[in-house]
Amino acid sequence: MKTFISNHKNQSFLITLFLFTPLFLVFIYSKNFLHVQHSTTKEEKFNIAIKQFLEESSKAKNEQPKQKRVEKIEQVKEKAIIQPKKAKSLTNTKTINQPKEVKSQQPIITQEQKTQLASQENITLSNNNELLKEVKQAIDEALVYPRQAKKMRMSGEILVEFTWTKDKNLLNLKILKPSKYKLLNDSALETIRIASKNFPQYEKTFHIKIPLIYKIN
Numbered sequence: 001m002k003t004f005i006s007n008h009k010n011q012s013f014l015i016t017l018f019l020f021t022p023l024f025l026v027f028i029y030s031k032n033f034l035h036v037q038h039s040t041t042k043e044e045k046f047n048i049a050i051k052q053f054l055e056e057s058s059k060a061k062n063e064q065p066k067q068k069r070v071e072k073i074e075q076v077k078e079k080a081i082i083q084p085k086k087a088k089s090l091t092n093t094k095t096i097n098q099p100k101e102v103k104s105q106q107p108i109i110t111q112e113q114k115t116q117l118a119s120q121e122n123i124t125l126s127n128n129n130e131l132l133k134e135v136k137q138a139i140d141e142a143l144v145y146p147r148q149a150k151k152m153r154m155s156g157e158i159l160v161e162f163t164w165t166k167d168k169n170l171l172n173l174k175i176l177k178p179s180k181y182k183l184l185n186d187s188a189l190e191t192i193r194i195a196s197k198n199f200p201q202y203e204k205t206f207h208i209k210i211p212l213i214y215k216i217n
Contacts, residue, residue, distance in 0.1 A: 142195035158188040170196040188212045
């Protein structure tokens, strides 16, 4: 061993070995250190990427229901806008069609009124005595004072109205102003029915008003 150390070459070898072994160890540990740092940075980057991915996916999920809500709201607004238009169109058609029906009916009504006025005439006993002479004469001949009314001394005036057509038909017989006795009112109506058998025939239809007077002398 002493001979080995005393040798000059061996001494130089030991010196170099003594100097470079620490450097070699430092070099080895430095690689492991760098490798550890590199791996830690990779893990941090990987964790950051995962966090970003999770955040983006959560944002996408939150945005989807918002879009659906917006679409639903827009659809409801469109329906609400479309429905009043239909109602307006219906009301417009109704308002347009109604005046046409009224216009088509008006000429018919006026023509009927003109024909009725041309063929009918309202008369009373005081207005046209000459025309009603035969009618009044037939009523006076048919007028009968009921016996019971005479016994009970009933009297009164009854205004009678009826229609005498140009075809000699008695229509619309009624009492306009009755007396206070039902017996006299019924007798007045029966008198007109009996007298109408002797009414003359006219060229027009007349609405006649005649008073019938029941009076005890």
